Amino acid sequence: MLPGMVYLVGAGPGDPELLTLRAAKLLNEAEVIVYDHLVSAPILEMGNSGAQRIYAGKERGNHTLVQSDLNQLLVRLAREGKRVIRLKGGDPFIFGRGGEEVEALAAAGIAFEVVPGITAACGVAAYAGIPLTHRDHANSCLFVAGHLKDGSIDLDWDFLARPGRTLVVYMGLLGLSTLCGKLVAHGVPETTPAAIIQHGTTSSQKTVAGTLATLPQLAQSARLAPPTLIIIGDVVRLHAQLDWYESAAVGAGAD
Secondary structure, eight states: OOOOEEEEEEOBSSOGGGSOHHHHHHHHHOSEEEEOTTSOHHHHTTSOTTSEEEEOOEETTEESSOHHHHHHHHHHHHHTTOEEEEEESBOTTSSSOHHHHHHHHHHTTOOEEEEOOOOHHHHHHHHTTOOSOBTTTBSEEEEEESSOTTSOOOOOHHHHTOSSEEEEEESOSTTHHHHHHHHHHTTOOTTOEEEEEESTTSTTOEEEEEETTTHHHHHHHHTOOSSEEEEESGGGGGHHHHOOHHHHHHHHHHO
16 A cells, blocks of 8 residues: 555635645645635635545534544544645644644654645735735734634733734634723724724625724624634724725626
């Protein structure tokens, strides 16, 4: 039996045209595709039609497989000689638990390859018309998860509150009120521009923009659903001017 191989592949933020050429090639050659809930249907459809598909999605409070079982699944499939694509939304090494999975593969002596994808922060911000850095608005950018491994959002608020940067929060919808309140309590002006984007880069993308003071209520009124991405900082002011994707969709709908 030939040795198996696991490819840890980033599927990008949703739009299938943002998939890398390497990722598309591997999907077409896959024997097994193990995919997450953030992988869009059009991307999954690009995979080899004869490949076995295994859903391994993780949503907050609802894990199809615990991480240890998922790691062992990848090891077992590779030991069976399978060509396995582990398909993850965004980039596998940015809040995707990819590091944990390749650690398990390395420990088991399984050959693997990591194929980067466009992470949500970059792809979603671009489709929302919000530059993450800009010489007039922000000289740095910080990515954080909206909840920790234990489910809390007890972050280093003093560090996050430093001025002159863009803060991008993954998986922060449920804790949005706490997030905004904590930042204000640690010295960030409540007038700081902030936005939350639902289903970025897809046809159901929706951007809600306001300030730290107003965003929680605006998001609640908009009845947003995960996945979402939160962007906080002066660069959010540019959304109204640079919004090309949703504006184009509205214009097309009016024709």
